[in-house]
Amino acid sequence: MTATNGGPTPGGDATGARPGGGSDPARSDTVSAVVRQWQAVHPQLDTGPMEIIGRINRCAALLQQAEDAPLRRAGLSRAEFDLLGALRRTGHELTPGDLARETFSSGAAVTKRLKQLTERGLVERRGDTRDRRVAHLRLTDAGRDLVDGILPEQLGYETAVLSVLPPDEQGELAGLLTGLLSRLEGLGNALRA
């Protein structure tokens, strides 16, 4: 994720069945090679989880590479863009704490990024009048324009990359991921146990 991986981290329970649709299932990816290696060494092991988790990790890594390309051209990291995007899409001002929650990152990381982004003139800071601990942040005009300029290009590029999958499979995939994600999020922090 910085630092994503694609290695041997296991992940699933499925036997690798094919999708409901009608595309060619005989494909092979890095993950299936890894799974075969494990099976050869530990034949009794249920490598099912790898089929899902390994692939999600690897897809995430590759897709993030794809996202980075347009952003680097604009001189932003993905983390910075996430922060600006949160301010843009919510419309109203946010506190550092809000931003940390919104971008799923630590408060310290948000503080650092805010410093850089305000220095670059993309974000403005305003102290709360009632509670002097809190700060309110909003995009400057330049910040808003930057986000609005990048976003369409970003989405366009991503659409192109994803077009390796036919539209019906994209829909199925989005649906399945929604189911998985909503349930994982519902688990709360039981995942860390």
Added chain:
Amino acid sequence: MTATNGGPTPGGDATGARPGGGSDPARSDTVSAVVRQWQAVHPQLDTGPMEIIGRINRCAALLQQAEDAPLRRAGLSRAEFDLLGALRRTGHELTPGDLARETFSSGAAVTKRLKQLTERGLVERRGDTRDRRVAHLRLTDAGRDLVDGILPEQLGYETAVLSVLPPDEQGELAGLLTGLLSRLEGLGNALRA
């Protein structure tokens, strides 16, 4: 990852159609809230890519949290475990270069991890007799035992987490991800363009 994110990074083309199976599609996750916010601000934007990429990123982040739990108990980071796992599953010795390719990380990162892991007595180093530039690495008995001890626990925990999805959906998901991943990998490094 780590530093993984779940924010506004866009990602898809699908309209969020439901899976082929028969589960409840009316669920809501963080990503759909984000997409709604963007739609409110930029109604003309095709937010499709977010439905897939955003969810893959977020799922990856959550699932990685889940993977970390068993590993931290064993005093390993995921990156370290990936390295040990590569040595374990291939069976034979690997060079640092091999390991970098196998774990999708930079040579420098591999060097650092190898130093720590050899100091901990989990990995052994042997110089190539013909070509004195290259090193060959193998697991020590302790290293092998450690991996073999962790792996079943790891897979078991992951199986439990993934059981939030019914088995048939797991199969569909694995199949769709295979299709996506194999095609993304087929794109080579055109993604960075």
Added chain:
DNA sequence: AGCATGTGTTTTACCCGTGAAATAGTCGGG
């Protein structure tokens, strides 16, 4: 009012990964 407690934000010290440069060695001419 005065103080304990809690919360929002920043600071600090540190870990880890990366790209680029440095190092060490091979190999095929000439």
Added chain:
DNA sequence: CCCGACTATTTCACGGGTAAAACACATGCT
């Protein structure tokens, strides 16, 4: 035999993230 080009690995300087501690302030109780 020596050179130039190439390859494998390590070192270096640095950016960015994190947890925990430090601050700064608010709030409620007495």
